[in-house]
Amino acid sequence: MHNDDPFERARQAQASAIARRRRRAKARPSTAAAVPWRGSPTQRQGRAAETRAGRYLEARGLRLVARNLGCKAGEIDLVVLDGPVLVFVEVRARRDAAFGGAAASVNRGKQARLIQAARYVLPQLARRHFKGRVPACRFDVVSLESGEIDWIRNAFTE
Template structure:
């Protein structure tokens, strides 16, 4: 069955039960995950300041994950957030390889029926992929629109 024609809802986060959890059951995030969440929030703030509207974040399925889903007018924008310490190996944008692009395309195709239904009155919107790239040293931020087709 073609997944493009199914209305799929994103996975819900496991909600903690009212019972107390043992220390083994409590999931702590690593320092790198914490840093990633901070940069993701910085990307949201940057894009909202530029006039985009946040629709969803961290949609994941078996195909992959979409960091941010934004709306730019009537266009659905899937945003990949990337961070690198420096530009020694090409920086953050070069880390979005051809295989990563294919994963992003498959993941968006998976969620497109859900996103169309929830945010675009069940009409399939025009879509684009953007990237917000952060470099820590020297500190730089780049918003790249329509990074691939």
Template sequence: MASRQTLGQLAETWACDYLQAQGFKLYTRNYRLRGGEIDLIGQDGEHLVFAEVRYRSREDFGGALYSVDLRKQQKIIRTAQHYLLLHPYDLACRFDVIAINAQQQITWLKNAFDAS
């Protein structure tokens, strides 16, 4: 059985391929700070998107879509703010979640949460 880290990397690759097939323009993967990480950053239409990829082999406790709790959201928002200081864009920002289950079905939840 693959490790959690390996499954996470695979899920990010699946999500990246899926998003790009939908017209998503990838800017960077795995943008890390000491206090957080953003899996995928790119452009979808007129939005700069900060995307969190979640893989869950089981649907217990709501599955992948519901696994991005408030604490995780706050870390993503802080990391996105740092990214924007270094890479300013004239685009509206959006926070998305890409959920992948054990059957590799992908759900792209646009505007999953906001920074307010």
């Protein structure tokens, strides 16, 4: 039977697509360990830097809340709790300090994108970790240059 109603055809197409995705999801391996994360060499280096920065902050008493929170505005590398303060952390890694170094690469444009991304994810984080109340927030930068870590607290403000 041919249906001329475009809305009904769209609904049927959506239902069919959902069913296909569910079938594919069942066919995938159930554990993330079965499929290792792949990425470009630069992405792998960035992920390793984020892991190292997260461990560095945890060793100093901060608690890791989330990693790689993305939205249309951008991505926040790490979100940690420093006591009652929610901290959005940008991780930057460079081999050397040429061109101003890692911390200097967090320019005004990048800061604006981080602030936009934080505004986007803050309500969700507030519901999950602060019973809906918006906590005090700050932006930190962790830079890794020549194997050294530099943690810049309150690197910029909104």
